[in-house]
Amino acid sequence: MSPIEVLWDVVERCINTRDPALTNSMELLGGYPDGIININIPPDVFPPLVEVMPRQVAALCWARGGPPTQYKQEELQTQSIRQRRRKRHRPQHHFLQRNSNMGGSSSTSASSSSSSACASSPSKPEIVSVFADKQVKEGQDGTLCCEANTGDVTVKWEKNGRSLECVMDKHIKRQSGKTFSLTIKDTTKDDEGKYTINLSNRSGSASCFAMVIVELNEWRTVQWKPDPMLETLKTFKVSNSEVKELRFLLNGPVGAGKSSLINTIKTIFQGYQSINCLVASELSSKSFTTKYQKFPVGSRPFALYDVMGLENDQVKNAGQGTEEFKLLKGVHSDDIINALKGHIPNDYEFKPEQPMSEDNRYYISDPTLNDKIHCLVSVIAADKITFMDDEVIQKMKTIRVEASKLGIPQVVFLTRVDQVCKMTQNDLTKIYKSKKIKEKMQECSVRLGVPMNCIFPLKNYHEEVEKNEKLNCLMLEAFRQAVYSANDYVKNFSDKKKHVE
DSSP: OOHHHHHHHHHHHHHHTOSSOOOSHHHHHHTOTTSOOOOOOOGGGHHHHHHHHHHHHHHHHHHTTOSOOSSOHHHHHHHHHHHHHHHHHSOOOGGGSOSSOOOOOOOOOHHHHHHHHHHHOOOOOOEEEOOOOEEEETTSOEEEEEEESOSOSEEEEEETTEEOOOOTTTEEEEEETTEEEEEEOSOOGGGOEEEEEEEEETTEEEEEEEEEEEEOOOOSOOOOOHHHHHHHHHTOOOSOTTOSSEEEEEEOBTTSOHHHHHHHHHHHHHSSOOOOSOOOOTTOOSOSOOBOEEEEOTTSSEEEEEOOOBOOOEEEEOSTTSOEEEEOOBSOHHHHHHHHHTOSOTTOBOOTTSOOOTTSTTOOSSOOTTTSOSEEEEEEETTTGGGOOHHHHHHHHHHHHHHHHTTOOEEEEEEOGGGTOHHHHHOGGGGGGBHHHHHHHHHHHHHHTOOGGGEEEOOOOSSOOSOOHHHHHHHHHHHHHHHHHHHHHHHHHHHHHHHHO
16 A cells, blocks of 8 residues: 555544544535645654655566566565555545535445454564574675565664664665565674664564674684693793792682683693582682692692682671771782792681781791792683672782782683683684684773783683593693793793892
């Protein structure tokens, strides 16, 4: 039905609802002596008619031999049959035309008007076949396609909850009968996101969405064969003969995966699953580790030190009229700094409200290079960094500043990468092709103040019970860089000592 025909239907209904009812054209014209018939048409009638005009014109051009449109011929034939059907059942009110032959009469019944209204109502939109998530390589085209139960709808596209701003030769929207599609040409990282289609008409609306994931050109390479890296580490020798083992301190917030990371490294070197370092549940908000614990990596010259997790302190009020005080939680920043300097012994139990001091009987007052930490490893969960408390971030920054003053190298292990990127979850070898992983690394770099080349995204063993070579490669690549950095530190320390002597 054309917009003009719809307006005629509205005019007819307005006239038929007049009270008292009109019986002929003379009664109608008698109420308007100047010849102008005033009819109040509801304002919400016009916007849908304006929106549907381009589709109606396109369909008409196609029907008259013009260029192809998104409509199939069968759909046009169906629409034509519906129009003829509506015309057959529509009451004719000839008295709306004022001319010299004003004789005759016409009337309609309420049941006839109701029948016409029902015939003009389109089917309520329903999605028959939804979008599927689309993974596309950077520079290639990607297409989303869905099917509805009707093509008589108004179509609107959204990206990430906002109206899609279509760019010529970039976004191509098509409708072929009941099938709707969107093609994104020459995809870039900016095209990644959640795309939604909204279908609507006078009878209702429906929508569906899908994720478009853009696989970027690889921006960091990884050796995807674990054996050469594992062999290098197994035969590694510390450059300073006075140092028995390289010591790595794992530091980070509660739930970042420090203990799981230790188990993962030990599993890779042992060749079977290691659970020496007990891990808390993901749902726990408290640190499972309470002591300063050493975990040797087999017979290799490496030692991993686990500490209590960092937490934000809580402000408490003892009661009405009392002053507020801070309830210290998690490991104290001073304890981490003392551990870096070698003042804290193995198995020391942390006390958040009372950090290690020089008068403590367990305090190592004159630590050697073997007592000190040779590399600070900050562990952060990729899926939690956005929500990390600023106070915890500040504690980590404070620790980093002190480590820098001591000349201790620092790296960041970004865990749980499979929880932020579906592409990476399905295939770890695409970790450095993921836009989301790169964004998380950039966010970590900004919030913590760490260079991008010191951040290593990886995954710990969690649900797996069998060996995963891709997971091993990511961990070995990160750990190897930490080993090289720690070895440089102890070597430089030895060189400085010789120079002083």
